[in-house]
Amino acid sequence: MSEAILELRDVRKWFPITAGLMQMTVGHVRAVDGVSLSVMRGETLGLVGESGCGKSTLGRMAVKLLEPTRGSVHYAGKDICHVRGKALAEFRRCAQIIFQDPYSSLNPRMTAGAIIGEGLRIHRLVPRNEVRDRVSDLLERVGLDRSDFVRYPHEFSGGQRQRLGIARALAVEPDFIVCDEPVSALDVSIQAQIVELLKALQSDLGLSYLFVAHDLAVVRHISDRVAVMYLGQLCELAPRNIIYDFPAHPYTQALLSAVPEPDPTIPLRPRPLPGEVPSAARPPSGCRFHPRCPLAEPICRTENPEWRELGPGHFVACHLASEQIPTQASTEQ
């Protein structure tokens, strides 16, 4: 893990809220509000958070499906916000995305072969007469049948469709893939198949993943580092074992304590998390988590906590975080 393959620098995505006959802009939903994040070559960076925290918006900006309102996105050192023509086409080949819902993200009027082969043709990666062979290889690589070439998406099960979505992303030989909730729509036994497939592909092809998900256990299983988002901002980032075993941000702690373990001998003891997630159009002052934080102090209400390094590779945005680590470790024993 040396260089960053993808770097987000202080990116913001504000969606305008319009109202009235003239459709005047009356405010903004601050879906992503100042996030800096790097994905290293060959790693899986997990991005977790609850619905509406901006994680999917961030994922989409990483592959230029959305343009940031402010800030910049760099791929292999190059700013991709303003690229056009050949350079843009090359970026589209290098960076791919796998979507959550394998039902709505595949064109129902195209065969599996056409879906997977489309990128090959557009980018002229193989001669026309070899497209079919290449697609069959890809189908086989993701665990489908070579002859599935002629079938339509509705003829596949949910898990098979997700394999199809993966084959589509892999066709253009990308280096970086955003996985946007790739297993959330799948059954438990199928989830494990897809997660293991993604891991195998990564080690065979040297891919880098930005793995966006809300399932904390799946993210721990697949990620090297994990970032936690709340209301458009990052609250914590650390190597996965650090963040899961010694979460420093009160929100991360609350999130982890709320996951029910599939073991009746480990009782669920969620930390109280009063209230609801505030609206992203009117985020709270100071630390965005302060109205719900059990430890909040006056400073949290007024000052936005800075992004600081607690330990090697362990970053947190909390005024009080450093003092919590020892307490956390002692309560865990």
Next chain:
Amino acid sequence: MALLEIEDLTIDFRSLDGTVRALYGVNLSVEPGEVRGLVGESGCGKSQTCLAIPRLVHPSGTVRAKSIRFDGDELTSWSERRMRSLRGNKISMIFQEPMTSLNPCLTVGEQLSEPLVLHRNATWGEARERAVEMLSRVGISDAAQRYHEYPHQLSGGMRQRAMIAMALICEPRLLLADEPTTALDVTVQAQILELMKRLRDETGAAILLVTHNLGVVAQICDRVSVMYAGRIAEEGTAREIFAQPDHPYTRGLMHSVPRLRPPEGTPEKLEPIPGSVPSISAMPSGCPFHPRCKYAEDICASVLPDFVETGPGHRALCHFAGQLDEKEARV
């Protein structure tokens, strides 16, 4: 005596491919005050089992049961009119998606009060008082104000709380909860699970909880039935099912779920169940799980197994239940 006892429940659906069977003679019982889990993957028949109890299966389905006994009454012989007096009263339901199961044109309060007016002959005034009390009991602040709001004005977690309040307002004996937390965020899910546990303790209502989330099952259920392809594959207490799963499918499920805090010695790789759930129009012969089962032998492809008792109240629909550890060691 069991609060609910279903015997030999079969459901057939008419479809373009002819008649397909969704449930194959399911037996299920729920004791008063217990939380009974019904676990399985999509299409296994868990929701249909749940819907058959208050007779809410889609009209294209033919439901047959030797008996569905609830609180001493035989529901299969009841008229539709009598069934209506039961729904929302002694038996009530909460569904997965609170937005689609609440009426968007009525205020939360109107929907909440309706069962009391219908079933308890309460006046709207009396019902309102009780509804506001119920809303605050499920943890909704400013209950008196929320009473007048419409479902779209509430957050997902609050809608699900309102659904629960509605389901519990007539003090049911049995609450049917079909994936009640699946659409919710994990922190809200934890709150809803706490709420359900607390209300069960306070009101003594039994809960039949349909879910695919093994974590939820482990945390809240007393007894569990695991379903696969229209049949119960295994049942027992939650502790036993998780400590000693005796059906290969249950074992497979446990090995395919990643853990938040992996216990010592957990392998780095998950062990997925190969293949996918069979389509109900093309069921395999013999044991329906045999094409995906790593323990399968010749007999499994031809003979449907019987239940094997592997402990008190713990049984599994497998030829080799109780011998899986030995088989594992031999491999």
